[in-house]
Amino acid sequence: MGGAVTAPAVATGETLVLAEWFGPTFQGEGPSAGTPASFVRTGGCNLGCVFCDTxxxxxxxxxxxxxxxxxxxxxDVVADVLAHDTPLIVITGGEPLLHQGQPGWDRLLNALSYHGRRIEVETNGTIVPSSLTSHRVAQFNCSPKLANSGEPTARRVVPAALAALAATNKAVFKFVAATPGDVDEAAAIVAAHRLPRDRVWIMPEGTSPATVLEASRAIADRVVAHRFRLTTRLHTLIWSDERRR
Ligand code: SF4
Incomplete structure (x- = not known):
């Protein structure tokens, strides 16, 4: 006989190091672009990309x-984002998966999941997701970095992490590109690591409407040539690099 299902308790000592959380707004990028969403932004990153917008x-x-x-x-975070009444919670950073293993991470995912929210995690693809993370997350927006990030290959391309993310069948792979050569480089990574081509998105680099449009025009033909998907950055087109948007 089933008993009453109670919400997972969140102990007051369970914490995460965060930069901000905000909403309601839209998911601005990738397959869920345009969906009403709230964002939780964690602190810290294991990379240092030259174009980083956070x-x-x-x-x-x-x-x-x-x-x-x-x-x-x-x-506190859970109470706030639930009050936003958005169907999607995007956990972003920094690099959110650095926080796996902390009790606060598991609690955040468990509580949002219990309350029926779709959880997307944005990751740079260098860290293997835990089994709890893989179970609770509906979609990983995995953004492997190219040479244009300024990071050496060995730091930004971690084969075991890419394989683990692909194996979840929940990952989309989103590459930031400014030139046709960037798109070719993304295609080489996709081929080398056998990433699912129908889950590959190319996103223009830029932190203003003008630069996003300029990069989109520069890469569009090459994205089509590779039969990849193209995403824009809605929040940048609308709000430029305004924070908490
Ligand atoms: S991986 Fe993402 S958050 Fe980290 S430095 Fe690069 S762009 Fe910024």
Whole structure:
């Protein structure tokens, strides 16, 4: 006989280091673009891409991370994002999967899942998702970095992590490109790591409407030539690089 299902308790001591959480807004990129969403942005990243649009989550040389990042009770975050009444919660960063293994991470996923929210995690594809993460997350928006990130290949392309993400059957692979050569480089990674081609998205680099459009025009023909999918950056077209949008 089934008993009453109670919401998973979130202990007050369960915390995560976050930069911000906000909503309601839209998911701006990839297959879910246009969906009403709330965002939870974690602190810290294991890479340092030159084009990063959220350096305040990790770059202590340019930002005061003691002011930008806060150890935050998960209960507070869950209450806030549920109040936004959005069907989708996007956990982004920084690199969110760095927080796996912390009790606060599991609690965040369990609580959002219990309340029927679709969870997407944005990751750079260098960290293997845990079994709990893979179970709770509906979609990984995996964005492997190209040479244009300024990161060496060995740091930005981790075959075991790409294979593990692909094996979840929940990952889409989103490459940031500014030139046709970037799209070719993405195609080489897709081929080398046997990533599912029908789950590959190319996204124009840019932090303003003008640069997003310029990059889109530069790469569009090559994206079609490879039969990849093209995504824009809705939030950038609408709000440029305004924070918490
Ligand atoms: S992986 Fe993402 S968050 Fe980390 S530095 Fe690169 S663009 Fe920024």
């Amino acid at each position: 350096p305040y989550t990790w770059d202590g040389r340019r930002h005061d991370l003691r002011a930008e990042l806060r150890r935050t009770p998960v209960a």
